[in-house]
Amino acid sequence: xxxxxxxxxxxxxxxxxxxxxxxxxxxxxxxxxxxxxxxxxxxxxxxxxxxxxxxxxxxxxxxxxxxxxxxxxxxxxxxxxxxxxxxxxxxxxxxxxxxxxxxxxxxxxxxxxxxxxxxxxxxxxxxxxxxxxxxxxxxxxxxxxxxxxxxxxxxxxxxxxxxxxxxxxxxxxxxxxxxxxxxxxxxxx
Amino acid sequence: xxxxxxxxxxxxxxxxxxxxxxxxxxxxxxxxxxxxxxxxxxxxxxxxxxxxxxxxxxxxxxxxxxxxxxxxxxxxxxxxxxxxxxxxxxxxxxxxxxxxxxxxxxxxxxxxxxxxxxxxxxxxxxxxxxxxxxxxxxxxxxxxxxxxxxxxxxxxxxxxxxxxxxxxxxxxxxxxxxxxxxxxxxxxxxxxxxxxxxxxxxxxxxxxxxxxxxxxxxxxxxxxxxxxxxxxxxxxxxxxxxxxxxxxxxxxxxxxxxxxxxxxxxxxxxxxxxxxxxxxxxxxxxxxxxxxxxxxxxxxxxxxxxxxxxxxxxxxxxxxxxxxxxxxxxxxxxxxxxxxxxxxxxxxxxxxxxxxxxxxxxxxxxxxxxxxxxxxxxxxxxxxxxxxxxxxxxxxxxxxxxxxxxxxxxxxxxxxxxxx
Numbered sequence: 310x311x312x313x314x315x316x317x318x319x320x321x322x323x324x325x326x327x328x329x330x331x332x333x334x335x336x337x338x339x340x341x342x343x344x345x346x347x348x349x350x351x352x353x354x355x356x357x358x359x360x361x362x363x364x365x366x367x368x369x370x371x372x373x374x375x376x377x378x379x380x381x382x383x384x385x386x387x388x389x390x391x392x393x394x395x396x397x398x399x400x401x402x403x404x405x406x407x408x409x410x411x412x413x414x415x416x417x418x419x420x421x422x423x424x425x426x427x428x429x430x431x432x433x434x435x436x437x438x439x440x441x442x443x444x445x446x447x448x449x450x451x452x453x454x455x456x457x458x459x460x461x462x463x464x465x466x467x468x469x470x471x472x473x474x475x476x477x478x479x480x481x482x483x484x485x486x487x488x489x490x491x492x493x494x495x496x497x498x
Numbered sequence: 499x500x501x502x503x504x505x506x507x508x509x510x511x512x513x514x515x516x517x518x519x520x521x522x523x524x525x526x527x528x529x530x531x532x533x534x535x536x537x538x539x540x541x542x543x544x545x546x547x548x549x550x551x552x553x554x555x556x557x558x559x560x561x562x563x564x565x566x567x568x569x570x571x572x573x574x575x576x577x578x579x580x581x582x583x584x585x586x587x588x589x590x591x592x593x594x595x596x597x598x599x600x601x602x603x604x605x606x607x608x609x610x611x612x613x614x615x616x617x618x619x620x621x622x623x624x625x626x627x628x629x630x631x632x633x634x635x636x637x638x639x640x641x642x643x644x645x646x647x648x649x650x651x652x653x654x655x656x657x658x659x660x661x662x663x664x665x666x667x668x669x670x671x672x673x674x675x676x677x678x679x680x681x682x683x684x685x686x687x688x689x690x691x692x693x694x695x696x697x698x699x700x701x702x703x704x705x706x707x708x709x710x711x712x713x714x715x716x717x718x719x720x721x722x723x724x725x726x727x728x729x730x731x732x733x734x735x736x737x738x739x740x741x742x743x744x745x746x747x748x749x750x751x752x753x754x755x756x757x758x759x760x761x762x763x764x765x766x767x768x769x770x771x772x773x774x775x776x777x778x779x780x781x782x783x784x785x786x787x788x789x790x791x792x793x794x795x796x797x798x799x800x801x802x803x804x805x806x807x808x809x810x811x812x813x814x815x816x817x818x819x820x821x822x823x824x825x826x827x828x829x830x831x832x833x834x835x836x837x838x839x840x841x842x843x844x845x846x847x848x849x850x851x852x853x854x855x856x857x858x859x860x861x862x863x864x865x866x867x868x869x870x871x872x873x874x875x876x877x878x879x880x881x882x883x884x885x886x887x888x889x890x891x892x893x894x895x896x897x898x899x900x901x902x903x904x905x906x907x908x909x910x911x912x913x914x915x916x917x918x
Contacts, residue, residue: 360852388742392878418852444884467568467918476577
């Protein structure tokens with residue numbers, strides 16, 4: 310299982326970056342990020358398909374998003390989406406949250422990732438910054454069991470309340486593994 | 499038991515009232531004003547247009563809080579998508595915003611094309627634009643006419659429902675299906691527009707503006723309608739942005755954010771159109787913005803039809819473009835590729851891609867993480883309805899029940915997109 314954060318750049322990706330005029334803009338945004346929050350805060354910086362992607366630690370995430378929202382140069386006033394992800398192979402980094410921010414004024418998109426262990430899935434909430442984070446965080450809690458400290462109403466949102474597991478984790482396969490009448494043997498070898 | 503309890507409560511109130519009034523039997527209205535009513539609006543109420551519940555606390559006629567419950571038609575699309583090859587995810591996207599499924603389909607196909615690095619020829623891009631704008635018109639027509647129904651004007655609904663029917667007939671000519679369409683393919687369209695389809699489209703483009711004018715004349719300055727919608731459920735631009743509004747709901751609040759202009763896809767930069775904006779983001783503004791967007795969509799369709807270039811209607815990408823069925827019957831190579839694509843034997847490159855299109859309700863985003871297999875490692879849908887519906891509980895506070903219904907239908911919340 311490959312980890313997209315350590316991917317090789319493909320030919321398609323290179324052409325997409327070359328065609329995208331945002332590549333230069335991304336460099337400026339990255340420089341600004343470094344000057345605001347320090348260079349050591351961000352690891353694994355890359356630009357898949359022209360969208361600047363940085364990885365940071367969960368201790369910094371609230372500080373960074375708040376700083377980006379208040380910053381007068383970047384004006385990241387819009388939280389496009391956020392979602393959880395599960396990489397069971399990455400030891401002590403099994404779970405992750407991925408945030409997409411959008412500066413509507415300058416039309417810059419930014420993707421921020423954080424990873425943390427499955428045993429300690431606690432992340433600070435962003436509901437105090439963006440009202441829209443409320444349901445997205447509830448969805449991430451519902452699907453992945455990520456606990457957002459400070460969330461006003463962290464309950465399941467799409468699944469039933471009495472469900473006792475978090476179904477989007479990779480350990481729960483979509484189909485019942487004990488069934489013998491359905492087999493994948495001849496499908497998608 | 500519950501009924502007895504409730505009755506006992508009532509008796510208690512009457513007894514108390516009797517005491518306060520000095521033994522009078524008939525309590526006055528003031529004695530009941532302290533009682534809050536809990537009203538379940540939904541899950542299946544005709545006026546909610548879908549299956550979601552709103553538990554309203556009401557003080558007389560006034561709503562003092564609203565708690566939404568969603569997830570009634572949650573189908574775990576994100577989980578299912580992890581097991582499906584890219585083509586088989588298309589029907590999942592259909593079923594999100596089922597009022598404008600071509601937009602969802604093509605948004606998904608464009609996401610996959612971005613991942614694969616497939617360039618789509620101009621003709622296919624223009625054809626997509628035509629179909630997507632038709633879908634947007636159908637979506638807005640339904641939303642606005644149902645808003646009319648909720649304010650008591652059924653006639654307008656009947657006027658434009660016929661037009662939606664005609665749009666569906668055009669879909670039918672293009673791809674054979676009506677509601678959950680399958681005209682798009684990775685790399686282009688399934689087939690070229692047939693002469694019949696083009697005839698139907700041109701005929702509709704000629705006839706529709708008159709109907710639309712009639713519809714607007716019926717509502718736009720209608721005294722009864724305006725009494726029901728002006729200054730109902732207003733939302734400021736700052737709050738709308740904070741709540742993640744996009745699409746007509748955000749534009750009604752005065753922010754001219756449109757994905758088609760800001761991040762053009764599928765040749766939208768070739769066409770001239772305006773972004774209508776409102777001023778105070780109330781129900782009336784949302785209605786007017788949608789109406790104006792229908793006119794702008796008509797402009798785009800007309801331009802695209804006039805400029806429709808000749809050439810192939812799909813990219814030359816045999817590894818990814820599903821061959822037309824006729825070719826599969828006659829051509830060995832097409833048969834092989836058809837088999838390989840359907841059986842998911844062709845792997846996608848490693849990468850992650852976010853692509854968004856302007857759906858009927860706003861920015862519909864697809865965040866796809868591929869680990870190099872035949873299925874996505876993770877697929878996240880940014881569903882505009884899911885994101886802005888959480889503002890509803892705040893927007894209804896202080897209004898009456900009839901206003902709550904109108905606000906809900908002006909926001910155009912589609913249950914399929916809400917839950918996914």
